[in-house]
Amino acid sequence: MERFQIPAQVEKVLYGLIGVGLLSLLLGFIFDPHRSWAALLVFTIFLLLLSLSGGFFAAVQLVSGAKWSVVIRRLSEATLAALPVVGLGLLAIFFGIHHLYEWSHADTVARDPLLQYKAGYLNVPFFIVRVIIYFLLWFFLGNYLRHLSLQQDTKGQDLPRSKLIATSAVYLIVFAYTLALASLDLIMSLEPHWFTTMFPVYVFSGLAYSGTSAMIILIITIQKYGGLKDVTEEHLHDMGKWLFVFTTFWAYIAFSQHMLIWYANLPEETYYLEQRLKGVWGYFTAFFWIFHFVVPFAILLQRDVKRNPRSLIKVAWLTLFMGFADVVWMVYGGLSLPGFPLGILELGVFAGTVGVFGLMVLKSFAKYPQVPIGDPYLEESRHFHQPI
């Protein structure tokens, strides 16, 4: 089986994007360090969501015994290769804890009864230990799953499928708990006075949404340069449906959270939304609902869009960017930063994230055969057809 070769042109663009990201962060740290720490957190979280989404996708497909997706399983597993950069980002965040998290200041906690009450969980050493544990679990369990899946190439049917399925099931459970806790620790604790019970689900819906967009972009780009020949418009159609599902799922979860806050009208909950609806943030939130949900929903409702790579990749770029804007919305809202939340710095960070993710994933994808050649369902996946 032929390996995929990263075209020099694509590699140049990706290095350029990384350069743009680094340059904007560097200039940001010189002129506005407070905002840049937030931007660094956004970068780390968005890259984390993108790289975990592939492992989640592969594990779900294995556990459910799906056959259509076998030809894209290798690509989805390759997204886990971006995790080392996430580790570097988290390491950098440890140095910026005092710029980001108000519970890390001893004097603020001393003045605040609620933060004193929460200090048993929200304190700097325990925070660092927790984040390190999550990262190690993601890294080693994800790589073990990938390692097993790669073994299938040589062992074929000698590798019991039940072993793959069991590992995926464990991975999914660990993924669910660690992602839920990590979303509370990394994002929600930016506003430690706020109460909600839906936050981890909200972050997960964002993960699946942006992860699917990234995967569609990767598939179509790889195909443009002669790779992944087994993926047909039938598979793209299903990926489009998957994106459509998570567009709706995100809106469902986001609206559920907001409606409960609106209904109960409790001050410790409403201030979160109030901060995100006043002044320039009102426009941002409106922009967000229109382009995160309404526009992709209406476009993806059409069958022809999902079957045509050229239109699908445009929608996927829009949804990927809106997934990024979602992270900005969550992180920046609590930090009372002046100006429009999507500025030059944030666009630069988006470019950097795309560059790092694309480069790491493509490099790792090019090392191994493009499809799981030992999988017994590969042939069935190649001939997958949608009903008319």
Next chain:
Amino acid sequence: MVSFKEVKEGLFSYEEPDKGWVAIFTKPQELLKAAEKVRDAGIKRFDCFTPMPIHGLDKAMGLKRSWVPFVTLVTGLGMALLEFLYILYIDVINWPIVYGGKPHFSFPAYIPILFEVTVFMGGVCTAAAVIVLGRLGKINRKPIHPRVTSDTFALWIGDELSRQEVEKILSPISCEIKPLE
């Protein structure tokens, strides 16, 4: 945009086999080939009868995409609009009561109901449309061949043709051709 005529023709495309010719096959591959030949011969009224779903048969028959999703969209949105007007009438005009300090017209509170009505009525109307458009209620139909539900594949041609013309279209596929009573 689609015209009303196009939608109507797409929705009511089902043809009841009444007269014409029936070709009986024993293998699904033969039926697939025959369906392609009949489609290429430009025959308008024909249909296939199989005991199980056959991959690629809809393509071989040259079937266009179903218009049933259109029914789902229109009925779902239409019913949601009706429901919205109904809530509006009760909550704002007919019996305005203050709940939890919210204004009479509180759109966020309507969204779950509108969502449910869209999904539920879209689903119910789709099921109803499938039953009506596919003539599923008719129970006194005479089977086109007694074994068409176990191991036999049948193709019905409804255009007015002679036996020689039907044989010419279907050759060289081996099959049994007989008139439909």
